[in-house]
Every structure is written in structure tokens, then in C-alpha cells.
Amino acid sequence: xxxxxxxxxxxxxxxxxxxxxxxxxxxxxxxxxxxxxxxxxxxxxxxxxxxxxxxxxxxxxxxxxxxxxxxxxxxxxxxxxxxxxxxxxxxxxxxxxxxxxxxxxxxxxxxxxxxxxxxxxxxxxxxxxxxxxxxxxxxxxxxxxxxxxxxxxxxxxxxxxxxxxxxxxxxxxxxxxxxxxxxxxxxxxxxxxxxxxxxxxxxxxxxxxxxxxxxxxxxxxxxxxxxxxxxxxxxxxxxxxxxxxxxxxxxxxxxxxxxxxxxxxxxxxxxxxxxxxxxxxxxxxxxxxxxxxxxxxxxxxxxxxxxxxxxxxxxxxxxxxxxxxxxxxxxxxxxxxxxxxxxxxxxxxxxxxxxxxxxxxxxxxxxxxxxxxxxxxxxxxxxxxxxxxxxxxxxxxxxxxxxxxxxxxxxxxxxxxxxxxxxxxxxxxxxxxxxxxxxxxxxxxxxxxxxxxxxxxxxxxxxxxxxxxxxxxxxxxxxxxxxxxxxxxxxxxxxxxxxxxxxxxxxxxxxxxxxxxxxxxxxxxxxxxxxxxxxxxxxxxxxxxxxxxx
Amino acid sequence: xxxxxxxxxxxxxxxxxxxxxxxxxxxxxxxxxxxxxxxxxxxxxxxxxxxxxxxxxxxxxxxxxxxxxxxxxxxxxxxxxxxxxxxxxxxxxxxxxxxxxxxxxxxxxxxxxxxxxxxxxxxxxxxxxxxxxxxxxxxxxxxxxxxxxxxxxxxxxxxxxxxxxxxxxxxxxxxxxxxxxxxxxxxxxxxxxxxxxxxxxxxxxxxxxxxxxxxxxxxxxxxxxxxxxxxxxxxxxxxxxxxxxxxxxxxxxxxxxxxxxxxxxxxxxxxxxxxxxxxxxxxxxxxxxxxxxxxxxxxxxxxxxxxxxxxxxxxxxxxxxxxxxxxxxxxxxxxxxxxxxxxxx
Numbered sequence: 001x002x003x004x005x006x007x008x009x010x011x012x013x014x015x016x017x018x019x020x021x022x023x024x025x026x027x028x029x030x031x032x033x034x035x036x037x038x039x040x041x042x043x044x045x046x047x048x049x050x051x052x053x054x055x056x057x058x059x060x061x062x063x064x065x066x067x068x069x070x071x072x073x074x075x076x077x078x079x080x081x082x083x084x085x086x087x088x089x090x091x092x093x094x095x096x097x098x099x100x101x102x103x104x105x106x107x108x109x110x111x112x113x114x115x116x117x118x119x120x121x122x123x124x125x126x127x128x129x130x131x132x133x134x135x136x137x138x139x140x141x142x143x144x145x146x147x148x149x150x151x152x153x154x155x156x157x158x159x160x161x162x163x164x165x166x167x168x169x170x171x172x173x174x175x176x177x178x179x180x181x182x183x184x185x186x187x188x189x190x191x192x193x194x195x196x197x198x199x200x201x202x203x204x205x206x207x208x209x210x211x212x213x214x215x216x217x218x219x220x221x222x223x224x225x226x227x228x229x230x231x232x233x234x235x236x237x238x239x240x241x242x243x244x245x246x247x248x249x250x251x252x253x254x255x256x257x258x259x260x261x262x263x264x265x266x267x268x269x270x271x272x273x274x275x276x277x278x279x280x281x282x283x284x285x286x287x288x289x290x291x292x293x294x295x296x297x298x299x300x301x302x303x304x305x306x307x308x309x310x311x312x313x314x315x316x317x318x319x320x321x322x323x324x325x326x327x328x329x330x331x332x333x334x335x336x337x338x339x340x341x342x343x344x345x346x347x348x349x350x351x352x353x354x355x356x357x358x359x360x361x362x363x364x365x366x367x368x369x370x371x372x373x374x375x376x377x378x379x380x381x382x383x384x385x386x387x388x389x390x391x392x393x394x395x396x397x398x399x400x401x402x403x404x405x406x407x408x409x410x411x412x413x414x415x416x417x418x419x420x421x422x423x424x425x426x427x428x429x430x431x432x433x434x435x436x437x438x439x440x441x442x443x444x445x446x447x448x449x450x451x452x453x454x455x456x457x458x459x460x461x462x463x464x465x466x467x468x469x470x471x472x473x474x475x476x477x478x479x480x481x482x483x484x485x486x487x488x489x490x491x492x493x494x495x496x497x498x499x500x501x502x503x504x505x506x507x508x509x510x511x512x513x514x515x516x517x518x519x520x521x522x523x524x525x526x527x528x529x530x531x532x533x534x535x536x537x538x539x540x541x542x543x544x545x546x547x548x549x550x
Numbered sequence: 551x552x553x554x555x556x557x558x559x560x561x562x563x564x565x566x567x568x569x570x571x572x573x574x575x576x577x578x579x580x581x582x583x584x585x586x587x588x589x590x591x592x593x594x595x596x597x598x599x600x601x602x603x604x605x606x607x608x609x610x611x612x613x614x615x616x617x618x619x620x621x622x623x624x625x626x627x628x629x630x631x632x633x634x635x636x637x638x639x640x641x642x643x644x645x646x647x648x649x650x651x652x653x654x655x656x657x658x659x660x661x662x663x664x665x666x667x668x669x670x671x672x673x674x675x676x677x678x679x680x681x682x683x684x685x686x687x688x689x690x691x692x693x694x695x696x697x698x699x700x701x702x703x704x705x706x707x708x709x710x711x712x713x714x715x716x717x718x719x720x721x722x723x724x725x726x727x728x729x730x731x732x733x734x735x736x737x738x739x740x741x742x743x744x745x746x747x748x749x750x751x752x753x754x755x756x757x758x759x760x761x762x763x764x765x766x767x768x769x770x771x772x773x774x775x776x777x778x779x780x781x782x783x784x785x786x787x788x789x790x791x792x793x794x795x796x797x798x799x800x801x802x803x804x805x806x807x808x809x810x811x812x813x814x815x816x817x818x819x820x821x822x823x824x825x826x827x828x829x830x831x832x833x834x835x836x837x838x839x840x841x842x843x844x845x846x847x848x849x850x851x852x853x854x855x856x857x858x859x860x861x862x863x864x865x866x867x868x869x870x871x872x873x874x875x876x877x878x879x880x881x882x883x884x885x886x887x888x889x890x891x892x893x894x895x
Contacts, residue, residue, distance in 0.1 A: 088782050103780050105773035107840045108766075116770055116781040119763050126761035 016079040018043045018176045018207045019064060019095065024073035026059050033059035034070070035231045039209075041176065043078075046198065046208040048218040048239070051228035052251055057211055060228070061178055064209070066091035077176070096169030097178040102161055104168075106154035110147055111136035114168050143167045144200060159190040163197065170206065178209045181308070183217055195221050213307040214488075215247060215510040229253055244512050248503045252475075275334045277436050277467035278319065283328030288314045289490035292328070296436065296467045301458055303481035304471040307509045310487040313355055316440045316471035320352035321345030332435055346375060351434030353426055353442050361425040364414035368406050369395030371413050372427040398427040403453060419450030426454060430461065437461055440471045455480045473509060475502055582834040582846035584885065585853050592856045600863035610741055612852075612859050614810070617744040618643065620851040621803035622819075622826045623833075624748075624755055625796030627847035630830060631759070632792045633772035633839025634692065634699050638706035639800040639826060642684050643819035645714040646801035647730070647808045650677035652717050655725060662723045673727035674805055681801025684710065685794035692793070693786045707823070715816050724813040734809020744806045751799070756844040768792060772839030825875070829854050832882035853882065 017040040026034040034056045041047045051057050062068040063075065066085060075082040083090030104113045111133045112119065119127040136149035145163040153161060162182055169177050179198075183191045198208060198221065210222055218225055219239055227234040227250040234250050278296040283289065289311035296302045306312030317323055319330060324340025331337060338344040345352070354360035362371055372395050373380060380394065381387035395409040402423045406416055413424055422442065429437050439458060443451040458468040459480060470477055478484050484500065486493045486508040494508045596603035622639050629636045654673045655664025668676060688706055692699045736743040758765035770778040771785050779785050808814050833850025835842030857878045858871055866874070 092782075101776075103774070103777040105770050105777050105840070107773045108769060112766065116778070117763060117767065117783045119766055120761075123763050125763075126757075127763065127766065129761075 015042050017041055018045075019075075019077050019209075021060075021064065021075045022073060024060070024063055024070045024075070026063060026068065026070050032231050034063070037073075037228065037231070037233045039064075039226050039233070039236070041207050041209060043175065043207050044202055044205045045224065046202055046210055046222045048222035048225040049209055049211045049228065050213075050215065050218060050225060050247070050251060051234075055228040055251075056231040057228055058180070059231075061097060061180060061209075061211070064178060065095055065097045093173040095176050095178065096172060096174040097180060098162060098165045098169065098182060100181045102165070104153045104161060104165060106152070108153060109149065110140075110151050110153060110156070110164055111149035113153055113164060114139060114149070114171060116168075139167055139171050140164075143170060144197065157190070159186055159194060162186075162194065166197075166201070170201070175205060176207045176209070178211070180211045181213065182210075183212060183214060183309075191217070213309075213510060215244065215507070216512045218247075219512070227251055244507055245503055248506050248510075252502050252506055277333060278469065279329075279331040279334070280315075280319065281329045281331075283315070283318060283325045283330065285311075285314060285318060285323055285325040287490075288323075289487070292487075292490075292492060294485060294492070296469055298465050298467055299462050300483070301462045301468045301470065301481045303478040303484035304469060304487065305473060305478055305484050305505060305509055306487035306493075307473060307511075309489070310509070311490040312471050312473075312487045313440055315487070316438050316469065317352075317355075319345070319436075319469065320350055320354075320438050322352075346432060346434075349432070349435035351375075351429035351432055351437040353429045353437065353439035355440040355444070357422055357425045357444075361428075362413050362421060365412050367395075367410045368399065368404065368413055368416070368424055369409040371424050372398045373431060375428050376431045394431070398431060401430075402427045402457060417447070419446040422446050422454065423450065426457065430457075434466070436467045436469060438469045438471065441474065441477070442470060442472070443474060443477055451476065475505060478505065582843040583849075585833060585846070585849035585882065588853055588882065588885070589849060589856065592853065592860055596856070596860040596863060599860065603860065603863050606740075608859070608863075610745070612855050613745045614742045616851050616855045617742070617748045618803040618807040618810075619822065619825060619829065619855070620748050620848060621751065621799045621806070622822060623829045623847050623851050624752060624844060625799035626826050627830050627833070627835045627842060627844055628755065628759075628768065628792050629796045630835045630837060631772050631839060631842055632768045632789050633775065634789060634793065635703065635837075636685075636688060636793060636796050637700070637703040637823050638684065638688060638710055639796060640819040640821070640823040641707045641710035641714070642681055642797050642800035643804040643807060643822070644814065644817070645710040645717075645804075646677045646680040646684070647804040647814050647818075648714045648718050648723065649680045650674070651723055651725075651727065651814070654727060655723075662718070662721070662725055670727050671729065674729050674733075677801050677805055678798050681798040681804075682794050684801075685797030686790070688797070689790035689793040693790055711817075711820065714818075718814065718816055720816050722813045722815045726808055726812055726814070730805055730809035731812065732809065734806055734811070744810065747806070752844050752848055759844060764788065769840050772836075772841070774840070825854060828875075828879040832879060850882075854878065 020040040022038045022040075024034050024037045025032070037056060037060060039047075039049070039060065049057055049060070059068070063070050066083070066088075069085050077094040083094070105116070108116075111129075114136045115132060119132055133149045140147055140149060143163075143166070145160075145167050147156065147160050147164060153164065156164070166177065182194060186194060195217075198210075202208065208222075210218070212218060222239050224236060225239050225242065225247065226236040227247065229251060230253075276295045276297050277300075278294070280292060280294040283292045292311075292315060294302075294304075294315075304312045304316060314323060318325055318339070321337075321340060321342040321344060328339070329336060330339060332348040332350060335348065337348040337350070358364070363374070369391050373391050376394065377386050378384075380390045392409055398404070399406060399409060404416075404423045404427065405420050413421055416424070422445075426437075426439070426442065429439070437458065442454055442458070446454065455470075455477065458470065462468050470481060472478060479498075481498065483495060483497050484505060485495045486505065488509065488511040493511065496504060496508075593603075602608055622643065625639055626636060650673050651662070652664050653668050653676055654666070654670050655662060656666040657663055684706065688699075688703055691697045691702045733743055733747075738746050759768065767778065767783045767788050770781065770783055771788060775785050804814075804818070807818060829850035830842075830847050831837060831850070832853065833842065833848065834846035835850075854875060857874060861871065861874055862868065
């Protein structure tokens with residue numbers, strides 16, 4: 001699929017695009033983040049930018065907002081060349097960006113955040129707080145943001161905070177705003193209100209570049225869409241008339257007709273044991289996922305797919321005891337496991353491969369042996385002692401089992417390659433011989449050979465009458481699963497037996513799982529979620545992870 | 551200060567904000583005043599235990615004794631608000647006057663051999679300049695070389711103390727320039743000059759934090775440095791300036807202290823940093839930056855000083871002072887933890 005930019009044939013004749021970039025190339029060392037990329041956005045347009053991870057979206061945002069200088073290419077705003085690099089004020093009057101990460105200051109009031117660093121006319125002129133509040137009130141009213149200027153930002157909802165950020169962006173005079181995954185932290189009603197607001201602003205002539213992983217939102221909000229893939233511009237087209245399949249195809253680069261996925265896993269229908277290895281009933285973690293139920297049988301490798309904010313990672317972490325859900329029940333081999341208790345999860349037979357091996361998985365300066373045996377120190381000697389000889393023996397077995405390429409068991413983990421580091425994390429998870437191994441993005445940043453090996457190792461684990469739950473948004477990880485459950489905005493969206501096509505799965509993860517897919521609807525109906533209700537106020541799924549910092 | 555106002559009624563579209571109990575919100579906003587009742591209770595106890603408490607001589611004495619500590623607290627509060635830390639203030643209070651005196655005192659005639667390199671009237675400006683230099687070097691190490699501020703200033707604390715001992719040869723210096731003595735001993739309008747100067751500096755600092763853009767920038771930087779940077783605030787420049795101001799204030803505290811006692815001992819200020827942090831934090835300044843006011847910090851100093859004063863008047867043996875000082879810090883932290891409802895990390 002070549003450059004099929006049939007972009008602004010009709011419109012561009014009449015209007016000058018509010019922003020136009022062409023031939024943008026940006027390298028970081030050896031990697032090319034953008035290659036001859038382009039984009040053009042008309043005034044008052046709401047334009048979507050989509051692409052899978054690593055497609056170059058965030059680099060484009062940095063270039064458009066003047067944070068990074070492209071190596072080559074031209075950039076113009078409303079027909080005039082972009083301001084000089086580093087001239088913050090000039091950039092801000094042309095383009096504003098609402099980042100995923102909040103750029104307001106929680107301890108200060110709304111009014112002060114709106115006019116941060118311009119509270120008074122000059123550095124040595126006193127701030128007139130009353131006037132400032134009045135100005136803030138007027139600004140908020142102008143854009144219909146219903147927030148008190150005296151409220152502290154920390155006391156606002158995510159959605160209100162975004163409105164404040166948008167209002168601040170507009171107050172600099174910018175008529176072009178980039179929204180980087182603005183819906184990631186919002187619930188359905190919040191998204192609806194955000195969209196209403198954005199449509200209202202659009203009528204005032206504000207143009208948007210809307211970046212989202214949720215294609216449904218693109219269809220709902222945007223008039224045109226630009227697709228990037230592998231650092232390149234793939235296409236720009238009106239959303240209307242662009243089918244879901246064509247859009248997903250542009251993102252994944254696979255045509256939907258071809259590619260009958262190697263259904264290696266499909267053949268493996270196994271005898272279902274009497275007791276499922278994992279049974280999850282009605283789990284609810286407020287703001288993350290709601291009323292989730294899931295069963296994993298012995299011998300199964302189950303994929304749990306979902307985009308960034310779908311809650312799949314948090315569900316995996318909940319199973320491993322990292323979060324304590326508000327309600328629900330979790331059982332391993334029929335025995336209920338205490339929720340939000342990592343030692344209990346380990347004791348119940350749940351092994352865990354965390355999402356970020358650097359943050360949660362490894363003690364980098366310690367040896368391979370120590371890292372691999374971190375979960376089983378109670379088996380390494382009598383009376384709580386850890387005998388070096390037994391540690392070494394155990395570690396040697398793990399090194400052999402997982403084919404870890406290391407000079408020695410005593411080598412510090414930090415000296416290994418990424419793939420081998422990840423194998424050490426997996427070794428740690430498997431060291432307890434768990435009934436169920438929960439692996440979150442287990443092949444993240446891992447070379448292709450190690451990737452295949454690790455996925456094969458999970459398969460072998462399952463074949464020993466145990467099970468594996470692979471939480472990932474990587475299609476390669478999910479392909480080896482017996483079945484894949486997809487989540488969207490905290491709920492299970494669909495379930496596919498092995499043999500799904502990439503388009504089906506990507507569509508489901510992006511929240512446009514239509515009825516035309518051969519989905520099996522929600523698996524089992526949840527049992528009464530009230531039976532094991534636990535109330536707990538301390539959990540914070542987005543806060544620092546409290547697991548795995550051993 | 552001016553930013554602390556009654557929160558408006560949460561709007562209809564603000565379910566989460568509306569669900570925040572208004573009472574808790576208000577208490578959190580008045581966190582900086584949480585020591586005022588403590589001060590009143592202390593005053594009441596003082597009034598009960600001794601008739602000598604409520605005399606102007608006693609109260610002015612407490613105020614005079616608070617001045618040096620309060621200047622360090624003023625500097626540390628500014629530094630903490632901006633999200634940094636400076637342990638070396640307690641050495642600056644000693645080394646800055648010693649270096650100034652070394653440069654201006656004559657090289658013969660006295661017990662202490664100075665260089666006599668500069669005229670005597672320059673003693674105070676040189677002292678402040680030394681403070682500025684210390685702050686600038688700390689800032690360079692922390693902001694340009696990106697070293698860990700805690701360890702850098704810990705190193706500076708030790709190094710500057712050593713420098714002072716080396717210059718003064720471990721002795722107290724008793725020949726003090728007249729300008730130092732004047733500031734330390736004069737009374738204006740019936741109160742020691744040092745007290746007036748401290749009040750003035752706190753008022754100026756507090757006003758700057760409340761009403762000046764550059765002052766508000768400290769809160770922005772301490773709250774979220776990245777957001778402050780994107781708002782166009784020159785984060786490093788302001789942080790550096792604050793570190794310099796902090797050290798200059800410490801040097802000035804050294805002038806007052808030296809002038810008041812008429813000498814510099816080799817361990818002047820030694821161990822003060824614990825009191826400085828204690829006063830600042832119980833006064834409501836967050837160790838994580840972005841929170842607190844100078845008024846709060848001042849109440850922290852007064853609390854610590856009043857406790858000692860009241861205990862002395864009540865006849866508690868001075869040997870218990872250290873224990874009580876530690877106790878009051880912990881009690882004050884517990885009170886403010888529950889008064890504000892916010893976790894302290």
C-alpha cells in the first residue's frame with residue numbers, strides 16, 4: 001500500500017492549512033523516528049493521527065510543538081514558516097498540546113495554573129489576585145468550562161483538569177491543539193463530555209489533532225484521519241468512507257484477505273480438567289475495570305489483550321496480588337486467594353512476570369543466581385538461611401531450563417542482554433513451579449529468538465497440566481495462545497479462539513469489535529460479585545507498584 | 551496568603567470535586583496556620599506556670615533567640631518550597647563571618663591573626679558575599695553537574711565546617727567588627743534590631759511568595775518542575791537564585807549571631823540543621839516541595855523556642871530540653887498530619 005495521500009483535494013484550494021508539515025525526517029542515533037513524514041490540518045478541522053506503537057506519532061508531536069527540531073523537512077503554521085527553535089512564546093501562540101501526562105500543578109488553584117508565569121504584567125509587579133480570578137473566570141466561561149477558578153487542581157477530576165489544560169492552551173491564542181490520548185484516563189461519560197466540548201470549540205474555529213488508540217473515537221469525532229506506520233506516513237483520508245478494515249489494514253500493513261493465521265494453537269484442544277486453574281469472578285477495581293470474570297483451564301495458554309487503558313495489565317497484576325479490587329473473587333484450583341496480597345498469591349501458585357523488568361523485575365547489580373531465586377529463598381536452606389551452594393545449584397537448573405546466556409550464575413544481571421534479562425525474570429516466576437504463570441508483555445524489548453523461546457516456554461509450562469495467562473497488546477505474543485480475551489475500557493470486549501486474524505484482534509482492542517466478527521460473547525456469567533466484597537481504600541493502581549521491588 | 555481563599559462551591563459538572571468534604575478541604579488550606587493554636591496553648595501554659603512569662607523582657611528574649619534560627623528557617627523554607635534541600639546552611643552561619651573577619655581583621659595586635667586585606671567596614675558585605683558564593687557553588691554542583699543535592703550539601707556542610715576550624719585554628723574569635731556588634735546589640739523602638747530585621751525579611755519574603763510572579767514560580771517548580779518549564783518558567787535559574795538567597799540569609803544570620811554574642815566559636819551553628827528542618831516542616835512546608843508558607847515556617851520556629859522557654863520557666867531541668875524538643879517535633883507532625891488529612895512522605 002503506497003502513499004495514497006488523496007488528502008485535501010477540494011478543501012486545500014480554499015483554505016490555508018493551520019499547520020502543514022512535509023518531508024519531516026528525524027533520527028535518534030541509528031533509529032529513524034520519522035521518515036519523510038507529512039501532515040496537513042485545516043482550520044476548524046478535527047484530524048486523527050493513528051498508528052501502532054513506534055509508528056512515530058509522538059516524535060511528530062514533538063516536532064509540531066517545537067520541542068524537537070526535525071533533521072529535514074518544512075513546517076508552517078497558517079502558511080507562515082514555523083517560529084525559531086526555542087522561541088517558546090511564539091510556538092505557544094500557534095500550537096498547544098495536551099499531553100497524556102498532566103502539565104498542571106496540583107497544589108495551585110485553577111486560576112493560577114491558567115496564568116502560570118503570567119500572573120502579573122511584570123516580574124516585579126504584584127499579582128492582583130482578585131483580577132486574576134476574574135480573568136480566569138472569564139476565560140473558563142468563554143470556553144464553557146464549568147470549574148471554579150479557586151479550586152485546587154488536585155481536587156479536580158481528570159476530565160476537568162484536561163478542560164483546564166485546553167482552556168490554558170487556547171488562552172495563548174493557539175487555534176490548533178494536539179490532544180495526545182486525551183481519553184486514556186477518562187470513563188465513558190467523561191469521554192462523551194470531552195467530545196461535546198471539542199465539537200463546540202471546533203465550531204469556534206479551533207483545529208484539533210487527535211491521537212488515540214481507540215479507533216471508535218476517531219470515527220466519532222474526526223473528519224479526517226492520517227495513519228503512520230514504521231515512521232512513515234501511510235495515508236490521509238476522510239474518515240467517512242474509510243472502512244474499519246481499511247483503517248486497521250493501513251495500521252498493521254496486512255491486507256485482511258490474506259494471512260490465515262497459523263493456527264498452530266487451535267489444534268491443541270485439550271481435555272478440560274475438573275478444576276479450572278484460575279477462576280476470576282466479578283472483579284472490580286474502580287476506575288480501571290468493572291465486573292470481570294475469566295476462567296483459565298489446565299493446559300491452557302490464554303491471552304489477555306487490550307490497548308493501553310483497557311485495564312488488562314491491571315487485571316493481570318491483580319491476579320498476582322499487586323492490586324486489591326473493591327469486589328470480586330479469585331480462586332486457584334478452586335481455592336480462594338486473598339486479594340491484593342502478593343505472598344498469598346505466590347503461595348496459591350501464581351507466578352508473575354511483571355510488565356517492567358527494570359522497575360519491578362530485577363535487582364540489576366545482583367547476580368543471575370540471586371535474581372532467579374528471589375521467590376524461592378525459603379527453599380534454599382534450613383531455618384531461613386540461604387545457602388550459597390543450593391542457590392547456585394538452583395540457579396544452574398534455571399539457567400539450563402530457560403537457556404539463559406550468561407557467563408556464570410554469579411554474573412550481575414545488568415551485564416546480560418535484554419532477552420536474557422527477561423529470561424531471568426521468567427525464571428524467577430517459574431522457580432516456584434506455579435500452577436499459573438501470569439506474564440505481562442513478556443516479550444517487551446526482547447529479541448526475536450528469545451521471544452520465540454519464552455513463548456514456547458510458557459506453552460511447555462501449560463502442557464505440564466498447568467496454565468499461563470499472557471497479558472499483552474503484541475500480536476506475536478497473543479498468536480501462541482489457545483484463546484485470546486480482549487478488553488476495552490475496563491470490560492471484556494470479545495473472545496477469540498486461536499485462528500483469529502490480526503484485523504479482528506486489533507479492531508477489538510481499539511474498541512470497534514463489530515458484530516460481524518465471529519466472537520463468542522462474554523464467556524460465563526459472573527457469579528454474584530457481592531459474595532467476596534472487600535472494601536479497601538488504600539489501593540492505587542496507577543501509583544507506584546508495590547510489588548516486585550525485591 | 552492571598553491564594554488561600556474559601557473554595558467556591560463545586561460546580562454541577564464536578565462530581566468528584568463536590569464529593570470532597572468541604573471541611574477537610576478547608577482544614578488542608580489552613581495547614582499553615584495549624585501551629586497558631588499550639589502557640590496559644592504554649593502561651594497559656596507559660597502564663598500559668600510563671601508570672602515571668604508574660605513580661606516584655608522574657609518575650610523579647612525569646613524573640614531575640616529566635617532570630618538566627620528563623621533566618622536559617624526562612625532560607626530553608628524557600629529552598630524546600632522550590633523542591634531542593636540545603637544542609638550546609640548550618641555551616642554557612644559560622645564560616646561566612648569567620649572568612650569576613652579573617653579578611654578584615656588586622657594581621658597583628660590581636661589574638662586572632664587576620665589578613666587585614668580589606669577595610670573594616672566591608673565586614674558585612676564580604677560576609678554576605680561569602681554566603682552568596684557558597685550558594686552559587688552548591689547551585690552549580692546541583693543544577694549544572696546534576697549531583698544529588700542532599701549529598702552535595704552534606705559534603706558542603708562538612709567541608710565548610712572544616713574550613714572554619716582551619717581558618718580560626720579551632721579557637722573562638724572574640725575581636726568582632728563594630729558593624730557586627732551594632733546589628734547584634736542595638737535596639738530600635740524598644741526591641742532588638744535583629745528582631746525587626748527578621749520580621750522585615752519574613753514580610754518581604756512572604757509578600758514575594760504571595761504576590762510576585764517569581765515568588766509563585768517557586769511553588770510551580772516545587773510542585774511540578776516539568777510543568778513549570780513548559781509554562782516558560784526558567785526553572786534552573788530560579789532554583790539557583792533561591793539557593794543563593796538561602797545561603798546569604800544564613801550568612802546574615804551569622805552576622806547577627808556573632809554580633810549578639812560578641813564572638814564566633816568554632817562550632818557556631820553546629821547541629822542546627824535538625825532544628826531548622828524540624829521548624830520548617832512542623833510549620834507546614836513540605837519536604838517534597840511546592841507547599842508551605844513563610845508564616846507557617848515562622849510559627850514553627852516560635853513553637854520550638856517557646857517550648858524551651860516555657861519548660862525553663864516551669865523549672866524543668868535543662869537536661870530535658872533535647873528530649874522535649876524531639877517530642878514536640880513528632881507531636882506537631884502528628885497534629886498536622888491529621889489536621890491536613892494528607893499523607894507526608
